[in-house]
Amino acid sequence: MSAExxxxxxxxxxxxxxxxxxxxxxxxxxxxxxxGFTVVGPTVRDGAIVLAQLESADELPYGxxxxxxxxxxxLRERTDGAAFANAAGPQSWKQFLHxxxxxxxxxxRVGEEMVFSDEAPSSPRYAFLGVxxxxxxxxxxxxxVLTGGIHRDSGYLGRRAGALLVAIECTEPGGTCFCVSMxxxxxxxxGCDLVMTEVVDDEGHRFWIRGASPEGDEILAELxxxxxxxxxxxxxxxxxxxxxxxxxxxxxETDLRELMGGTLDAPRWDDVAGRCLTCGNCTMVCPTCFCTxxxxxxxxxxxxxxxxxxxxxxxxxxxxxxxxxxxxxxxRSRYRQWMTxxxxxxxxxxxxxxxxxxxxxxxxxxxxxxxxxxxAALHDWTRSDTSGExx
Numbered sequence: 001m002s003a004e005x006x007x008x009x010x011x012x013x014x015x016x017x018x019x020x021x022x023x024x025x026x027x028x029x030x031x032x033x034x035x036g037f038t039v040v041g042p043t044v045r046d047g048a049i050v051l052a053q054l055e056s057a058d059e060l061p062y063g064x065x066x067x068x069x070x071x072x073x074x075l076r077e078r079t080d081g082a083a084f085a086n087a088a089g090p091q092s093w094k095q096f097l098h099x100x101x102x103x104x105x106x107x108x109r110v111g112e113e114m115v116f117s118d119e120a121p122s123s124p125r126y127a128f129l130g131v132x133x134x135x136x137x138x139x140x141x142x143x144x145v146l147t148g149g150i151h152r153d154s155g156y157l158g159r160r161a162g163a164l165l166v167a168i169e170c171t172e173p174g175g176t177c178f179c180v181s182m183x184x185x186x187x188x189x190x191g192c193d194l195v196m197t198e199v200v201d202d203e204g205h206r207f208w209i210r211g212a213s214p215e216g217d218e219i220l221a222e223l224x225x226x227x228x229x230x231x232x233x234x235x236x237x238x239x240x241x242x243x244x245x246x247x248x249x250x251x252x253e254t255d256l257r258e259l260m261g262g263t264l265d266a267p268r269w270d271d272v273a274g275r276c277l278t279c280g281n282c283t284m285v286c287p288t289c290f291c292t293x294x295x296x297x298x299x300x301x302x303x304x305x306x307x308x309x310x311x312x313x314x315x316x317x318x319x320x321x322x323x324x325x326x327x328x329x330x331x332r333s334r335y336r337q338w339m340t341x342x343x344x345x346x347x348x349x350x351x352x353x354x355x356x357x358x359x360x361x362x363x364x365x366x367x368x369x370x371x372x373x374x375x376a377a378l379h380d381w382t383r384s385d386t387s388g389e390x391x
Contacts (some may be wrong), residue, residue, distance in 0.1 A: 017195075017210030018225035019232045024207060025083070026057040028166070031222045032127040037164060040096060041129035042089065047075060049089040051096075054129065061086060068174035068248070068359065071368030080200045084130055087174025088358045091242035092287035093128055097159050098142060100311045104294070109303040123155075125162040131192060132359040133185030134177075136167050138287035140191050141296050144350050164215065167192040171239040175248035176359030178372055182251065184356040185287055186243040188212075194219060197236035208236040249359060249372040252379040256353065260344030263378040266338070272374055275367050280313030282361035283338065284368075288354045291319070308347055339371060 022028075031053075032039050042049050043059045049066060052059075060083040067074040068087055078085060107116045131139070139160075146156040170179070170186035179185035188195045193216035197208040208228055210355045211217035218343035252259070283289040298305040312319055315334050320327035328334045346354035355371070 016121060016233060017208055017227045017228045019206050019208055019221065020223055020225045021204070021206050022057075024209070024224050025060070026205075027223050028219070029054060029129070031055045031219055032164070035127075035219070036125055038124035039125035039127045039129055040093075042084070042086070044075065047305040048073065049075070049086055051089070051091045051093065052056075060084075060130075065172065066174060068363050069368075070176065070362050070370050071082060071343065071362050074354060078080075081205060082172075082198055082200050084196075084198050085172035085200075087170075087177055088132060088134065088360055090285055090360070090364060091138060092285070092360070093131065093360075094142065094255070094287050094290075096126055096128070097139065097163065098146065098153075098290060102155065104307045104309050107305045121235045123159045123162070125164075126159070126241055127164040127166065128146045129166045130168045131165050132168060132170055132358075133188050134170075134179040134182075134356040135287055136178075136191055137182075137184035137356045138358070139165070140189075141288045141350070141352060141354065141356070142290060144352070145288075164219075166194045166196065167195040167212075169195065169236070169240050171198060171243050173243050173247050174359060174363075177247050177357065178360040179357035180244050180247050180250070181372075182353060182355055182357035183220055184358075187240050188287035197240060198234055199235045199239065201235055203231060203235075204234060208232050213371060222298045229239075249357075249362070249370070251357075251372050252376045254379055256343040256375065257347050259375065259378055259382065260340040262382060264340070266373065266378055266381050267383055268377045269336050271330045271377075272335055272369060275328065275369055276331050276335045277317075277366060278315040278317075278331050278334055279366060280315040281364045281366065282371075283313040283315060284311065285360040285364045286342075287356065287358060287360070288342075289374075293319075314341070339374065342371075343375065359374075 029039055039052055039054045041054045041344055042056065042061050043052050044061045044064055045052060049064060050111045062083045063078050063081045064080045064086060065076050067076050074303050085121045105116055105118045108112050143160060145151055147160065148154040167188040169188050173186060193213040195210045195212050199206050199208060209220065211220045292309050292312060292337065295308045295310055296305060297308065314337050317326050317329070342354040346352065
């Protein structure tokens with residue numbers, strides 16, 4: 001399956017899609033499992049909505065929502081029983097396609113020789129259930145980074161080629177969401193296999209579902225669906241449109257690439273550096289950050305050694321280590337590197353922004369640093385008529 005299937009390949013007769021009830025969701029999980037997929041989706045665990053392997057649709061977070069603010073995440077009960085009316089949690093699909101820890105090779109002493117083996121770990125064929133538009137865009141961005149060019153990763157390519165994406169359009173943005181500003185939602189974009197919109201109203205609890213790839217169409221044909229009625233289609237579209245008007249955050253309406261390049265000496269960087277702990281939480285929860293490092297380990301006898309690839313962060317002091325000394329020694333330089341790369345120089349490398357507006361970096365920052373607030377402050381500084389002082 002290609003990384004970005006052609007959603008325009010569907011016939012016009014299927015353009016309005018189908019509708020299904022909660023029983024259809026249960027059937028979808030079973031159909032995916034029967035086809036050999038390991039189904040991964042949202043579920044409630046340890047006080048959060050996390051991504052985990054699902055055995056049945058009963059494990060979905062029916063009746064749970066979230067409250068999000070800078071440095072704050074809380075579950076809250078819903079009265080409507082919706083499964084997907086909650087914003088992005090602490091995890092993204094990156095952990096499955098670009099694992100945080102991956103062995104690259106091992107070496108064992110056999111007699112007088114060291115025998116090296118490159119053991120590519122087997123990966124299940126994943127079906128991602130409930131991929132939000134911002135995360136679908138993030139996967140597309142990582143596809144662009146890791147499946148071509150100088151950063152091509154054959155392991156990622158294999159995991160991605162086998163993955164099936166079931167998208168869920170966003171109808172309940174959180175207080176830290178700003179996907180509209182980044183063109184990443186709340187409506188689903190190309191690149192998925194099935195697209196769903198959850199509807200809960202006086203007519204009942206149901207899903208508007210559409211095939212978006214040949215494999216998606218095959219799966220849809222196995223589900224207990226009916227032709228989508230006008231009421232369901234209209235309600236679904238209205239919910240998504242309303243979500244676009246309820247974003248909790250927004251980026252300033254300016255060219256962010258130019259803004260980042262033109263504010264490298266702004267005093268605001270000192271302000272944010274005074275708050276930043278350089279803990280790297282923002283890079284760990286970001287669905288597009290892809291930087292890694294390597295770590296070699298050996299046993300005490302010296303008969304066995306391994307090399308592991310691990311997630312790394314540009315907030316780590318050693319990340320820019322060159323010939324014994326780091327290039328970016330101050331919190332100011334490290335935060336500026338992260339933000340200007342994410343919103344600016346990512347365009348130069350990969351042709352798009354590296355931010356999808358999911359808001360995770362805001363929620364999971366221990367001190368509540370808000371990337372949209374920082375961008376707005378930089379934008380205000382460029383418009384100030386003072387001699388270098390931020391307003």
